[in-house]
Amino acid sequence: MKTYIDNEFKCHLTDPNGDLREVVLSESASEFFFNKCATFIEGYRVKPDGETWIREDGKVFSGGEMITPWKPYDELDVAQRQYEREKLADAENALAIYLGGEV
Amino acid sequence: MSLTVPLYGFGGGGASLNFKVVGGTTKPTNPNENTIWVNTDKKIASWTFSATQPKTATEGMVWITTNTSSSIELNVLKKSDVIVNLHSAKQYVGGAWKLKNAFCYQNKKWTQFSQIRLYYYNRGDLCTADSGGWGYNSNVTFNSDHILLTGQQTTTRTLAHGKTPVPVAYKTMYIVGEVVSAYSGVALELAGLCNYSFDSTAAQNYGTVGAFTINIDISTVTKLSDRLAVVRVGFNSTIKVKIYEVYFE
Numbered sequence: 001m002k003t004y005i006d007n008e009f010k011c012h013l014t015d016p017n018g019d020l021r022e023v024v025l026s027e028s029a030s031e032f033f034f035n036k037c038a039t040f041i042e043g044y045r046v047k048p049d050g051e052t053w054i055r056e057d058g059k060v061f062s063g064g065e066m067i068t069p070w071k072p073y074d075e076l077d078v079a080q081r082q083y084e085r086e087k088l089a090d091a092e093n094a095l096a097i098y099l100g101g102e103v
Numbered sequence: 104m105s106l107t108v109p110l111y112g113f114g115g116g117g118a119s120l121n122f123k124v125v126g127g128t129t130k131p132t133n134p135n136e137n138t139i140w141v142n143t144d145k146k147i148a149s150w151t152f153s154a155t156q157p158k159t160a161t162e163g164m165v166w167i168t169t170n171t172s173s174s175i176e177l178n179v180l181k182k183s184d185v186i187v188n189l190h191s192a193k194q195y196v197g198g199a200w201k202l203k204n205a206f207c208y209q210n211k212k213w214t215q216f217s218q219i220r221l222y223y224y225n226r227g228d229l230c231t232a233d234s235g236g237w238g239y240n241s242n243v244t245f246n247s248d249h250i251l252l253t254g255q256q257t258t259t260r261t262l263a264h265g266k267t268p269v270p271v272a273y274k275t276m277y278i279v280g281e282v283v284s285a286y287s288g289v290a291l292e293l294a295g296l297c298n299y300s301f302d303s304t305a306a307q308n309y310g311t312v313g314a315f316t317i318n319i320d321i322s323t324v325t326k327l328s329d330r331l332a333v334v335r336v337g338f339n340s341t342i343k344v345k346i347y348e349v350y351f352e
Contacts, residue, residue, distance in 0.1 A: 026308055028292045028337070034118035059275055064309030073304055073324040082217060
């Protein structure tokens, strides 16, 4: 999965205008985003190690790789749970079809 | 040039002063330049600017601490340049100095120069009244002035966590520590906030050997069940990280 970030370190899964920066996530960041839906991933900010982000109230964040939501986490959690329910429903449907004897 | 001078006053301001000190719990509307707002529900009986603690204090007195530099430079007099750097604001309440949130209005905006800090761990102090105590798994030791996390050669990250969720009013998490040894640039891993299943909600990874102070934006995680404070390290027994402080602003 390719991940891009904009100039505010917000995540994007596509770069239609070619103006984003592709970012290489650490193993733990990749683990963090594994099996997450697009809405969840794109609601996050990934600040790479050694870079600096300044929050709108002036607080400076530097240090290591920071992975934090820029959208309210509640919204992202709702989207992710819906995604997981849909995936589960798909799996159950596929199983029902298989057990129903269709090959 | 800036200098630290003791200034004393009563009430909001004065004819020759270039600032005003106000209290209350609501940010003033239509403030003048150099208005200092101390967020307090206690009446401000008097105020003082000083780098050192006042020798005498009366109930309600506000002490604006000054320093050699800060984010707020204030020219305190109307007719000559006497610059002070505002560092923090404390109020004398019930026989003790209490740190307060405080702001200064300059150039048409408010800038916070004093912020109440909430500790969950402070150099040996578990801060149980606020943190609820600390839970932990294997390879965690609580020492006289730090928590030591040593990595494991398994699929379980060594971790310690505060038991009480972090109050929503706090927007930034700080971790002060030392990476004693890392493995392939990995040491502190997914440290920050998590839910009760230990799934990260806001986190930082840090792997540079040596002392560190890192901060994590936690402002958009607003449900208490997603706000457990956690420090943890990566999967390797070489990894050792000391945690000296965990606090919030």
